[in-house]
Amino acid sequence: MMLQCPRAGVRNRLAEGSFVRIKQQNNYPPDRDSLSGFFYFAKLSAMNFWQKLKKPIMAIAPMANVTDAAFRRMFAECGAPDVFWTEFVSVEGLLSRGRERLLPDLWFSENEHPIVAQIFGGKPEQFEEVGALIRELKFDGVDINMGCPDTGVEKSGGGAALINTPGVAKQIIRALKKGVGDMPVSVKTRIGYSKNEIAEWIPSLLEEGLAALTVHLRTRKEMSDVPAHWDLAPGIVEFRNRLAPQTILLGNGDIYTLSDAHARVKESGFDGVMIGRGIFGNPWFFSGRTPDVRERLMTMIKHTELFEEIYKSNLPKKEGALKNFDVMKKHFKAYVSGWDNAKELRVKLMETENASHVRNIIEKFLASSK
Numbered sequence: 588m589m590l591q592c593p594r595a596g597v598r599n600r601l602a603e604g605s606f607v608r609i610k611q612q613n614n615y616p617p618d619r620d621s622l623s624g625f626f627y628f629a630k631l632s633a634m635n636f637w638q639k640l641k642k643p644i645m646a647i648a649p650m651a652n653v654t655d656a657a658f659r660r661m662f663a664e665c666g667a668p669d670v671f672w673t674e675f676v677s678v679e680g681l682l683s684r685g686r687e688r689l690l691p692d693l694w695f696s697e698n699e700h701p702i703v704a705q706i707f708g709g710k711p712e713q714f715e716e717v718g719a720l721i722r723e724l725k726f727d728g729v730d731i732n733m734g735c736p737d738t739g740v741e742k743s744g745g746g747a748a749l750i751n752t753p754g755v756a757k758q759i760i761r762a763l764k765k766g767v768g769d770m771p772v773s774v775k776t777r778i779g780y781s782k783n784e785i786a787e788w789i790p791s792l793l794e795e796g797l798a799a800l801t802v803h804l805r806t807r808k809e810m811s812d813v814p815a816h817w818d819l820a821p822g823i824v825e826f827r828n829r830l831a832p833q834t835i836l837l838g839n840g841d842i843y844t845l846s847d848a849h850a851r852v853k854e855s856g857f858d859g860v861m862i863g864r865g866i867f868g869n870p871w872f873f874s875g876r877t878p879d880v881r882e883r884l885m886t887m888i889k890h891t892e893l894f895e896e897i898y899k900s901n902l903p904k905k906e907g908a909l910k911n912f913d914v915m916k917k918h919f920k921a922y923v924s925g926w927d928n929a930k931e932l933r934v935k936l937m938e939t940e941n942a943s944h945v946r947n948i949i950e951k952f953l954a955s956s957k
């Protein structure tokens with residue numbers, strides 16, 4: 588059964604056709620040979636999409652094992668943000684023999700433009716080559732993660748560890764810029780490592796002429812455990828206005844509704860916001876619609892079937908699964924909440940192993956609650 592998401596104002600770019608044909612229609616995975624000659628150079632010269640966006644800019648946050656192609660495709664249908672982001676991908680991994688396994692994290696469809704690829708790593712010499720790859724994959728922009736607190740990521744010298752090595756962070760930006768040509772380079776970071784370091788860290792990044800800078804308004808030490816420090820936003824805007832007025836500034840942290848998003852932009856002076864946990868289970872976030880339970884559940888089925896189709900999650904790994912079906916379970920939790928008997932349904936969904944199990948359970952639930 589196909590579910591039509593109703594129109595959601597100007598932001599909504601309704602996808603055409605069947606999800607079942609997604610690969611043929613949208614070139615999964617992107618065909619690099621098709622990018623050649625005049626078209627390639629025409630595309631490069633049409634860059635910096637950031638400057639063309641209407642403000643306030645609303646972006647979906649990069650989130651590992653959340654913002655994959657299936658998840659983003661649901662937003663493209665139900666109410667698209669102004670900018671999509673991929674999950675982050677290791678630069679080191681993209682240069683290794685394991686690259687083939689990472690490339691699915693960089694798949695996207697034509698309905699997800701503008702889309703930014705996020706990468707992480709700590710070795711400047713690896714960024715130029717990866718930048719050239721991102722450019723070939725036809726992304727609209729590339730973003731460097733300088734805020735992830737994961738110990739594995741930090742061990743590589745990347746993520747939040749770069750806040751402690753601003754010289755390396757600069758070299759990374761410069762190397763990436765060489766690799767991507769005209770494609771806009773952005774950074775997503777935090778306000779400091781163990782304490783507020785805005786006064787040194789933010790200018791050091793702004794000096795590099797970034798197309799955009801996203802600031803998650805917490806320190807690395809704070810993880811996501813304290814309320815985001817939105818009171819620090821005006822100071823960041825002041826640095827931007829003085830040092831790099833052309834750099835687009837996005838704020839991030841604790842935005843759970845569209846009206847929160849607009850209020851934060853207004854108070855802060857940022858050009859826009861990036862939303863993370865607030866969009867879980869809610870592909871209608873940017874449309875401002877609140878669908879009923881039936882529509883939520885039917886959309887969840889569609890999301891699950893799309894995930895399975897793209898990542899073959901119904902197969903064992905050695906037979907070609909690209910992502911584990913369990914990735915969907917955090918989405919189930921988010922879609923199935925906010926009504927009386929939701930918990931019972933959630934518990935059943937936690938036991939599922941593929942999309943047809945999910946469809947059976949939901950169809951039975953909806954039939955019994957008529």
Ligand SMILES: Cc1cc2nc3c(=O)[nH]c(=O)nc-3n(C[C@H](O)[C@H](O)[C@H](O)COP(=O)(O)O)c2cc1C
Pocket residue numbers: 648649650651652653674675705732734735775803811839840841842861862863864865
């Ligand atoms: C499950 C999960 C995965 C995340 N993965 C990434 C990532 O790959 N790259 C990144 O820059 N931030 C990542 N983040 C951080 C978010 O992008 C965002 O900065 C953080 O959740 C704060 O925003 P929020 O309060 O709106 O959720 C992740 C967060 C979550 C919850």
